Amino acid sequence: MIIRKTDDQIEKMAAAGAVHARCMKMLTSKVRPGVTTADLDEAAEKFIRSQGGVPTFKGFRGFPGSICASPNSMVVHGIPGPYTLEKGDIISIDIGVTLDGWVADGASTIPVGPIDETTQKLLTVTKESLDLAAAQMVPGNRVGDIGHAVQSHVEANGFSIIRTLVGHGVGQDMHEEPQIPNYGTAGRGPEIEEGMVFAIEPMVNVGGPHVYMDDDGWSVYSEDGSMAAHFEYTVAATADGPRILTPWDRD
Ligand code: MG
DSSP, X not given: OOOOOOHHHHHHHHHHHHHHHHHHHHHHHHOOTTOBHHHHHHHXXXXXXXXXXXXXXXXXXXXXXXXXXXXXXXXXXXXXXXXXXOTTOEEEEXXXXXXXXXXXXXXXXXXXXXXXHHHHHHHHHHHHHHHHHHTTOOTTOBHHHHHHHHHHHHHHTTOEEOSSOOEEEOSSSSSEEEEEOSOOOTTOSSBOOTTOEEEEOOEEESSXXXXXXXXXSSOEEETTOOOEEEOBEEEEEETTEEEESOOTTOO
16 A cells, blocks of 8 residues: 655655755765765764654664665665775765654765766766656656656666666655656556655666675675666655655755
8 A cells, every 4th residue: 555645744754854955965065085984874873863853774674874875886775884985986875864753765876076977977867867757756647657757768878777676655664665666667557646755766877787785785786896876855746746855956
């Protein structure tokens, strides 16, 4: 069952999302060579708790961090630690904030200083695919419209969709139904109804689509070692159209 949220509940999720967005902006400003992913994690946890929130990921199935921090060919779920950012890296930062019992989930991939042209194109195209997908969060559309929007844009630009990792419904639980694949057929799948809230999260490799899990049981890497990007919003379908609840790239 896909849980629909009331207007009041969406406002609560937006409040969590406002903390999320400020946390992401703060972390983005800290990204530079010499910073460790543990530094980012510590800053995130301190900020989220200072706002009365809880870092949703901490302790989730034993995950030790407050954020996921995934450099370069690591796609998602990186455990923060001693990894030190270097010029030319990219770093995916995924943040979950629980505030007043409601979850906001979102991610961005940030360049560490100047990056090569292909990697810049990866970031641009993956973010664009998120924006195109978020625009599909309109009552009457279908879940397949979201995946189709991501897939068509990413593949037209020569990159690969990771099919084994998907977005999800979000609310009082971080992972609710339905799954939101980053591929699909327009007009297919469950109908999007007013009050549904989804975490839409394209995950894209420069090279092939395959990934593997590291021995740590969390970190997911592109199989061919190519760069990987991950961008995510929590988006509500409202009568007025899509509402981005984690506006980390907006004023
Ligand atoms: Mg998510």
